[in-house]
Amino acid sequence: MPAIEDYWPLADRQRELQQAARQFAQTEIRPQAAALDRSARFARDIYQGMGRQGLLGITIPSEWGGAGADTIAYALVMEELSVGYASIADQCGLVELCATLLHGLGTDYQKKRYLAPLLQAEATCSFALTEPDAGSDLGALVTTAEKTADGFVLNGSKIFIHNGPICDFALVLARTPARADGPRRRAMSIFIVEADTPGFSRGAREHKMGQRASELASLYFKDCRLTGDALLGTEGDGFKHMMMVLEKGRIGIASLSLGISRSALEESLQIFAGRVAAERPGADTQTIQWTLANMATDIYAARAMIAHASGLKDRGIPANMHASMAKLFASESAVKHTTAAVQIVGLQGYTQGSILERLYRDAKVTQIYEGTSEVQRIIISRDLQRNGLMP
Numbered sequence: 149m150p151a152i153e154d155y156w157p158l159a160d161r162q163r164e165l166q167q168a169a170r171q172f173a174q175t176e177i178r179p180q181a182a183a184l185d186r187s188a189r190f191a192r193d194i195y196q197g198m199g200r201q202g203l204l205g206i207t208i209p210s211e212w213g214g215a216g217a218d219t220i221a222y223a224l225v226m227e228e229l230s231v232g233y234a235s236i237a238d239q240c241g242l243v244e245l246c247a248t249l250l251h252g253l254g255t256d257y258q259k260k261r262y263l264a265p266l267l268q269a270e271a272t273c274s275f276a277l278t279e280p281d282a283g284s285d286l287g288a289l290v291t292t293a294e295k296t297a298d299g300f301v302l303n304g305s306k307i308f309i310h311n312g313p314i315c316d317f318a319l320v321l322a323r324t325p326a327r328a329d330g331p332r333r334r335a336m337s338i339f340i341v342e343a344d345t346p347g348f349s350r351g352a353r354e355h356k357m358g359q360r361a362s363e364l365a366s367l368y369f370k371d372c373r374l375t376g377d378a379l380l381g382t383e384g385d386g387f388k389h390m391m392m393v394l395e396k397g398r399i400g401i402a403s404l405s406l407g408i409s410r411s412a413l414e415e416s417l418q419i420f421a422g423r424v425a426a427e428r429p430g431a432d433t434q435t436i437q438w439t440l441a442n443m444a445t446d447i448y449a450a451r452a453m454i455a456h457a458s459g460l461k462d463r464g465i466p467a468n469m470h471a472s473m474a475k476l477f478a479s480e481s482a483v484k485h486t487t488a489a490v491q492i493v494g495l496q497g498y499t500q501g502s503i504l505e506r507l508y509r510d511a512k513v514t515q516i517y518e519g520t521s522e523v524q525r526i527i528i529s530r531d532l533q534r535n536g537l538m539p
């Protein structure tokens with residue numbers, strides 16, 4: 149199969165980061181993936197390695213410790229890390245979202261206190277939106293931040309928060325009083341909540357089907373007193389700020405999904421090469437050839453969609469619909485093709501501990517987080533009705 153660089157000319161910096169991520173995935177991530185899946189623990193050593201290799205904060209300027217690259221480079225890094233193991237790419241994606249918010253909205257004090265240590269992997273973060281009754285519909289969230297003379301008091305809870313068990317700080321979306329000129333149902337603000345704030349606590353670790361080394365937990369806020377410095381961005385614009393960053397988030401998850409599909413195809417090809425060499429009956433049937441061909445075609449298509457959406461974003465052109473299309477297609481493809489891979493390989497892909505069995509489990513959540521497939525379809529159709537089909 150042609151390598152991406154054969155048909156997609158990359159700038160030097162993009163290629164450099166892609167190669168660094170590929171190398172890191174091969175030497176540092178892949179050998180540990182099965183053990184991490186079993187232990188279901190945050191891989192601190194790999195996280196610190198990513199910090200040392202400059203694989204955190206890909207689009208953040210280098211003066212703050214980022215890689216100073218663009219969205220295309222970010223997509224390439226996410227794909228390569230995910231070929232190593234999706235939970236590690238997930239960590240890169242989470243840092244990218246939090247760092248983008250901190251860099252874009254933060255004061256100098258906030259950048260020094262949170263952004264710089266985050267990009268050096270000295271700190272871990274969470275991005276806390278979801279609540280028991282507010283998943284896809286964030287307009288329903290009930291966590292509140294009441295204003296006091298010197299700051300805010302935060303009350304409420306969040307569920308399914310990545311890094312919840314281990315984060316040093318969380319970016320928390322909470323309801324704040326509506327401004328006269330601002331939105332009502334979406335009157336929310338973002339707060340930086342440090343884990344040692346009195347009143348902050350964490351729930352038990354969730355046990356998940358896939359991406360098991362991405363630790364998840366609920367976060368609880370009981371009369372958490374926050375100073376004015378905890379407010380990130382403009383009061384009342386938190387929902388808008390979060391939505392802006394989710395465009396990049398969807399490109400990231402599309403790339404992570406693509407990495408899972410690529411890994412499934414590479415593993416399947418390797419298994420079948422061995423079977424054909426051993427002249428095993430059924431190893432080269434049309435069913436298998438067609439399945440592999442369909443996988444490769446969708447990998448190519450997902451790459452093209454991700455590259456296009458990333459390119460639009462880098463040129464400052466709204467990429468909302470394109471990012472959602474890329475995320476929808478790449479995540480549905482990952483689920484479809486990991487399922488197909490297990491099917492054509494048979495027992496060898498179904499056995500616990502096999503790479504395909506892990507990929508099959510890791511793929512499923514890509515249709516759920518960062519906006520479910522149904523939510524992506526809503527975004528796409530709303531955009532279509534508003535702006536028509538893209539040129």
Ligand SMILES: Cc1cc2nc3c(=O)[nH]c(=O)nc-3n(C[C@H](O)[C@H](O)[C@H](O)COP(=O)(O)OP(=O)(O)OC[C@H]3O[C@@H](n4cnc5c(N)ncnc54)[C@H](O)[C@@H]3O)c2cc1C
Pocket residue numbers: 274275276277278282283284285307308309310311356359364513516517518519520521522523526
């Ligand atoms: C592994 C993992 C990691 C996560 N990490 C984080 C994190 O770090 N931070 C965070 O804030 N959240 C996180 N989440 C939560 C995630 O964002 C939510 O699961 C997601 O937004 C969906 O919300 P929900 O699970 O409450 O499902 P619901 O919103 O209750 O949806 C249930 C079903 O109904 C469908 N549905 C909902 N509304 C509509 C509609 N209007 N039209 C059609 N269908 C609809 C959905 O598509 C879905 O199929 C994580 C989740 C998982 C599984």
